[in-house]
Structure formats: structure tokens, C-alpha cells
Amino acid sequence: AQRVTQPEKLLSVFKGAPVELKCNYSYSGSPELFWYVQYSRQRLQLLLRHISRESIKGFTADLNKGETSFHLKKPFAQEEDSAMYYCALQTGGFKTIFGAGTRLFVKA
């Protein structure tokens, strides 16, 4: 079955600490993976996608096909990173499966 698992509902870190939001997926095909973010009072928006292999707002995510993971990382968390983060798996071009989300809270 196709599935995206984000094991942490809430992650709380101090400002300046490293942060890692976990995402594991289950899919037999070639995965297309995304991280979306929703800041307070804003729309859900794309943060980054694995195919781009880029760093956005200091965040990176590496696709590990062996471990079927796509964890989101940032070496030094900032208060403005506090938001809801969703990992998403796109299958067949049009169908996207979202994880339940992780709320990141960065404490001053």
C-alpha cells in the first residue's frame, strides 16, 4: 500500500539547534517526494522537492531509497521556522499522498 508516515506529531527544539523532521514512505514505484509547509495564517505551500536537490530557507532533504525515507533537516533552527510540515508522495503524476504532518515549534 502507498503510505507516508511522519512519526512525530510535534517537535520542539531550541533556536539554533539542529532539527530533523522524519518522513518514511511506502511505494513500489519511483517516488516523487515533496515537503510542504504551512506557517501560521498562511496557505499550505511547497518548501522543497527531492528532484530539485536544492536548499530552501536552510532546509535540505535527501531521498534515501534504501531506507525509504525523505527526512527534512536544518542545521540551525530559527523561530520563524515554527510551522506545520507535511511530507508528500506523488504517484502516477496526479495522485498525492500526504503524511499527517509534524508541528515544529522553535523556542527562543
Next chain:
Amino acid sequence: NAGVTQTPKFQVLKTGQSMTLQCAQDMNHNSMYWYRQDPGMGLRLIYYSASEGTTDKGEVPNGYNVSRLNKREFSLRLESAAPSQTSVYFCASSEQAGGATQPQHFGDGTRLSIL
């Protein structure tokens, strides 16, 4: 710079009533989607429209119908609302280019409560 616009933002219905949620995008995107989000769960795809004139079922289509009115607009209809359809509904759009996967752009959501 509206992007994806959903109306209404909030709605309360009684069981058995019908309602249409409206969605419009101004980005000239080919593909549009309707999701629902329930507490503690990720977004689940209800229906999608790969291009103007086509619609297809997603993961949870039962109890819903959709219409792709034109390239800009994609509406979601609840014919006979049930309490189980209480949720937050999101519309999204994406540019589909030759089968390449593109990210989705989301609206603000519609919070729907059915009593």
C-alpha cells in the same frame, strides 16, 4: 496575486442539505484537485481534474461530485451532507507539463461543519 481562491471560508450545514464549494485559480494551471483534511490526518484526495473536461476519483470520492466548469474553476458538491463530511476542504492546482510532476498550489481552505 490571488492564486487559488476558495469560497466560502466557513459553512455550517444540517444533515441532508446540499452545498457546492467553489474554487478558482488564476495561474493558467491545467490540473486541479480537491482534498479533505481531518484532525490528525494528512490531506486526502477526493477528486482531481487532470485537464479541462476531465475528472477522476481520488482516494475518498464517496458522497461528492465535481465539475470542471472551465480551465479556471473546479467545484465540489455535496448532494446530501452527512456529519462524516465535517472537515476542512482544500482546493489545489498544478501545472502538468508533459507528464512531469509539478508541485501543487493550495487555497486557504473551507471549514465545513455538518450538524
